[in-house]
Amino acid sequence: MYDAICCPTDGSRGSDAAVEHACNLAALADARIHALFVVDNSVPGVGEWDMAVEREEARGERALDAVTEAGERCDVPVERHLRRGRVHEEILDAAEQYEVDLIVMGTHGRTGLGRFLSAGSVAERVVRHSAVPVLTVRATGGDVDDA
Template sequence: MDRATMYDEILYPTDGSAGSDAAVAHAVSLAELADARIHALFVVDELIAGADRWDAVVEREEERGERALDAVAEAGAKRGIDVEQHLRRGRPHEEILDAATAYDADLIVMGTHGRTGIGRFLAAGSVAERVVRHSEPPVLTARARE
């Protein structure tokens, strides 16, 4: 398989954090090498607020998501990469897996916080871990640098 057909559609989920942003350079570089499109995805977690505060919290998260997606689009534009921006609501790992199918992703590139020991135990079932375990396309994870 030649490199141009190996990856045509790359899914890059971001939550705007340092852990997430650690992977953007990988996604952009791979997209450039493969002449692929990036689908940048931000998921507003449906469990982030109680019903009494839902609207305000969701609005704030959507604004944060738009900023995170704009940053990915800007990184792609600097290298001539086509970036489609997607904002979804739901459970992050489920939305990422659904998006991989919907956008025909050949690869998922995502950041991880790199927790170890008790921190990893307390965050058991992290989004990256769930995606890695259940994804059909391969998943490349990049850990945030200290």
Template sequence: MGAACTNASSSRPTGATTATWPPNRRWTSPEGFGATVHALFVVDQAGPSGHWDFPVENQEAIGEAALDAVVELGDERGVDVERHLRRGTPSEEIVDAAADYAVDLIVMGTQGRTGFSRIATAGSTTERVVRLTAIPTLVVGGAGVGDA
């Protein structure tokens, strides 16, 4: 489970660069603001106790690879990225991390579900984070995964 949080500097942006993503939508990238991106991956340890070391180690490896990819993208674009791997309940860890790092914005993705699957997953991590924090949260839609 991942989330990106940013801390923007107090100064006004100068020479902010822009990019187009998704097509026909413009956004200003973090490097123009002197922002730091806090890339977070949470290993969900809410499973049954006992023999769960292998699944946890597997998720940690996936998380480390994902965080490495975010740091690499930041390096390519001149954006400071701090990587964080936490263990616990994802929604709680994301909210706690945002408070711990005094972020200005939380950015999270969704699965982009529609129809019944959207209703059945109403207790999603993203939905809980939005409810639990007063920090502005940008939710980025998924690839349209849903009922066929």
């Protein structure tokens, strides 16, 4: 059914729930996971701030470590990818480049003003534009923590 699953992560609780789903699906399907963290360089000035980018890359490595560890627990191979760009565009590009059959990603579940202020959700944009199926997983219990 699935040979390759893209699992974008930002290290949040919503991402952690998606990672568990992706690992379980990959184990059942004997698939590989492409773990992806995107350093968002669409924020004005971030490209000029080396320390901010380095901090985000370090956060990304920690998030990718968590996916790798989850993959090891489920005996699933994980390939790690750290990219820079607009998050939803990089996820869509990665899905095409790595020829994945499914994208499994977390959602913060924002509504109303919070969603408006964040200019829509990354998950929503990916769902709208993806050429492959997208499984969104919401964090369970309580408020969602941003990493």
